[in-house]
Amino acid sequence: MGPLAGIRVIEIASLAPGPFCCMVLADLGADVLRVDRVGAGAAGGADGAGDAGPVAGFDPLGRGRRSVALNLKDPEGLSLLLRLAERADVLIEGFRPGVAERLGFGPEVVAKRNPRLVYGRMTGWGQDGPLAATAGHDIDYIAVSGALHPIGRSGQRPVPPLNLVGDFGGGGMLLAVGVLAALVERQASGLGQVVDAAMVDGSALLASFIRGMYAAGLWQDERGVNLLDGGAPFYDTYETADGRHVAVGALEPQFYAALLDGLGLADAGLPAQYDRSGWPVLRERFAAAFRQRSRDEWAEVFAGTDACVAPVLSLGEAPGHPHNLARGTFTEVGGVTQAAPAPRFWRTPAAIPPPARPPGADTDAVLAELGHTAAEIAALRERKAVG
DSSP states (O other): OOTTTTOEEEEEOOSTHHHHHHHHHHHTTOEEEEEEETTOOSOOOOSSOOOOSOOTTSOGGGTTOEEEEEOTTSHHHHHHHHHHHHTOSEEEEOOOTTHHHHHTOOHHHHHHHOTTOEEEEEESSOSSSTTTTSOOOHHHHHHHHTSSTTOSOTTSOOOOOTTIIIIIIIIIIHHHHHHHHHHHHHHHHSOOOEEEEEHHHHHHHHTHHHHHHHHTTOSOSSTTOSTTTTOSTTEEEEEOTTSOEEEEEOOSHHHHHHHHHHHTOTTSOOOOTTOGGGHHHHHHHHHHHHTTSOHHHHHHHHTTSSSOEEEOOOTTTGGGSHHHHHHTOEEEETTEEEEOOOSOOSSSOOOOOOOOOOTTTTHHHHHHHTTOOHHHHHHHHHTTSBO
């Protein structure tokens, strides 16, 4: 099921952005086979980072695909990978530049066996440039791209936005877009190509809107003083009487009017909405008003209005919100609550994926599909070429 049904993907196990890309592809119907290290644990770190991901059975990023364990440093293990690549449409790897080549399955080698293969490369710094060979994490890539600097309160240090901007938005999601674009182009050319996805590039791309505002003189290169960074009192979060929070995003005049009405401040003689000199007054009045009721009481007050006020829900609370329940935004896979596949497709809907498989769980079945007998598989396992 799903619009990518029939597309075969080989995923060389890695951390965070690569698995996220492959989760998206698998969610959309691709047949994704993860290649784990022989003896690997829950995650197969491929870029020099520690195995800091979720444990096996609790990892949404690993859902929806089978796993084969290969020793890519063994000639037999490498040969098996190349045979799998001959039958695939896409190969995804997340090594530092040059590592796949040294192991013997770089793009040129694979292209000789399968010219139609789309070869996706996921790194932090990209395949070239002075930082390409160095280690890093999400926070480093978004720091250099300029995406981290604007995030935080005025007068305070930048705040990491989890690892959403580098690893997942600017990394895995942009790699998925690149892979899909290369598959579309292949329909005309008949050839695959390398997709060089770098988190520094992707996170810079995600900041395009803010950079455009900056170029137009509508954004100050300073944290916490702008329209969308918590500087505007009508686009911020506020503590409520029970110590929880609400989010306010009343940018447009009609939405702002609904906000004032719900807060009981419509006739309070407040400064004009976009008079920056009056923003401290607005913030003080809004904060005092929101502290008068609990978060859920405010949710009731603003229910059905266009005030753009929403309760700030925890990870545990979000799946139970009525809108999320009605949409099926979350699902349960293997006993773990997680986001359902997105986006939605009317004619070729995606199925709910199966849970993540333990590393190497499908090795025998995959090798049998390649034509190996039980005795041959046992011999490969004996020499630790597979696991």
